[in-house]
Amino acid sequence: MTMKTSAHISLALAALSTLAFGASLRAASFLKNPSFESNYNDTFPHYGTIDDWVSAGGGGVNEDAGPFHNTGTAIPDGTRVAFKQGSGTLSQDVAGLTAGKPHWVQFYYDARGCCVGGTIDVIVKWNDTELDKIPNVRPASGAAPAYYFRNVPFTPEADAGTLTLQTVANGDATANFDAVTIVQRDTNDVIVANPSFEASGVPMGDGTLTPANLAGWIATGFYGVNMTGGTYADNGVNPDQDNVAFLQGAGSLSQTISGLVTGTTYQVSFAYNAKTGTTPHLQVKLEDAMLLEEDVTAVGGTNP
Numbered sequence: 001m002t003m004k005t006s007a008h009i010s011l012a013l014a015a016l017s018t019l020a021f022g023a024s025l026r027a028a029s030f031l032k033n034p035s036f037e038s039n040y041n042d043t044f045p046h047y048g049t050i051d052d053w054v055s056a057g058g059g060g061v062n063e064d065a066g067p068f069h070n071t072g073t074a075i076p077d078g079t080r081v082a083f084k085q086g087s088g089t090l091s092q093d094v095a096g097l098t099a100g101k102p103h104w105v106q107f108y109y110d111a112r113g114c115c116v117g118g119t120i121d122v123i124v125k126w127n128d129t130e131l132d133k134i135p136n137v138r139p140a141s142g143a144a145p146a147y148y149f150r151n152v153p154f155t156p157e158a159d160a161g162t163l164t165l166q167t168v169a170n171g172d173a174t175a176n177f178d179a180v181t182i183v184q185r186d187t188n189d190v191i192v193a194n195p196s197f198e199a200s201g202v203p204m205g206d207g208t209l210t211p212a213n214l215a216g217w218i219a220t221g222f223y224g225v226n227m228t229g230g231t232y233a234d235n236g237v238n239p240d241q242d243n244v245a246f247l248q249g250a251g252s253l254s255q256t257i258s259g260l261v262t263g264t265t266y267q268v269s270f271a272y273n274a275k276t277g278t279t280p281h282l283q284v285k286l287e288d289a290m291l292l293e294e295d296v297t298a299v300g301g302t303n304p
Contacts, residue, residue: 010254010285029198029242030094030182031163035077035215036061037201050082050090057088057167068112068174070139074146076108077179077199077215083112084167085174091164097156098184105131105154105163106193107180108147108215111173113139118173124152125164137175147178149216151191179215183240190257190266192216196240200225203243208232214245214253221251232275236299239271247280274298 032052040061041048045068047060061080062069068083075081084090097103111120124132132152140148163182167175179199193216203209203224208231210224225245228238232246245253260266274280274296284292 008254008256008287010252010283028096029202030096031092031180031198032202034180034199034201035178035211036080036082037078040080052092053082054091055084055088056091058085059083059088059090062176067114069176070110070113070141073110073139073141075178075213076147076149077194077213078201078211081110081176081178083174083176084165085112086169086172087167089164089166090177091162093160093162094182095160097159097161097182099156099159101184102153102155102187103182103184104191105152105180105182106150106199107165108149108178109134109137110140110147110176111137112176113141114174115172118169118171120170120173120175121168122175123164123166123168124150125162125166126154126156127161129154147176149193151193190259192257193255197225197243197245198241200243203227203230208246216255217245218254219251222248223251223253233273235276235301235303236273237302237304239304244273272296276300 033050036050038051039049040046040063046062047058049055050059050061060083062083063080064075065071068085069075069081082090105124109122119136122134122137123130131154132150134150140146165177165180179194181194181198183196183198194214197214199215200209200211203226208224208226210222214223223246225243226233227242232248233244238244247253268284268286268291272282276298279295279297282292282294282296283290
């Protein structure tokens, strides 16, 4: 008999310096505008197009005030979510995948808690193939985390295709989406939410973004995401897509990992680097057990 359990893993920075975290498998970000922060329509109730996404049916972008996002429910990443009212689709063409290799589609979702008798299903498709179906999504208000999280594995036959989030409504019902990403991972990997920190989207300006919430992670201190060549990730090659997470000064990133099997040995794998000219002190813990502790020096230049 095996028992499923969960554990809390944290990456802590214990010095006044800068550390950047990534994963593996260098590629540009697969999805654009993944947390729907772009082109918000100020006119209530905020119907409109969504940058980089093809939207069929009623929809748009909401902030915390709603009305399609449930007011008071925490937004998973940044400050905005997409909503799809009634039946419709939200899709984007994707390129740069590794054909024949396992990938994960990850996203957060919720249903508007407004209307009596309405139901809404969420379907995930790659091209015309249905990968997953979530029937009768109910409002997640009061749950932890505030939105539901979904991880959908698939293996693309080609390096490009179309990702579609489809809603099928009966009556008046609305689904909300946030932090939609794709990552390439292997069959036996344990699910980590937002493992390469792409859910916040591509940082603009100096390559730095400090979202109000970082999907999948509990962050303390001064944190954010950075691109290669940005203020914090100023050396080395960004190992997985466009973003890395950074901690400036004392702080931490942590996440509860579910589905572990008691008595089984696991390996924690991640990439890390320091800003040029700094030597941050890194601690990696599983619950209270110290897995790694070291002073980190920058890899320099364009080294891995």
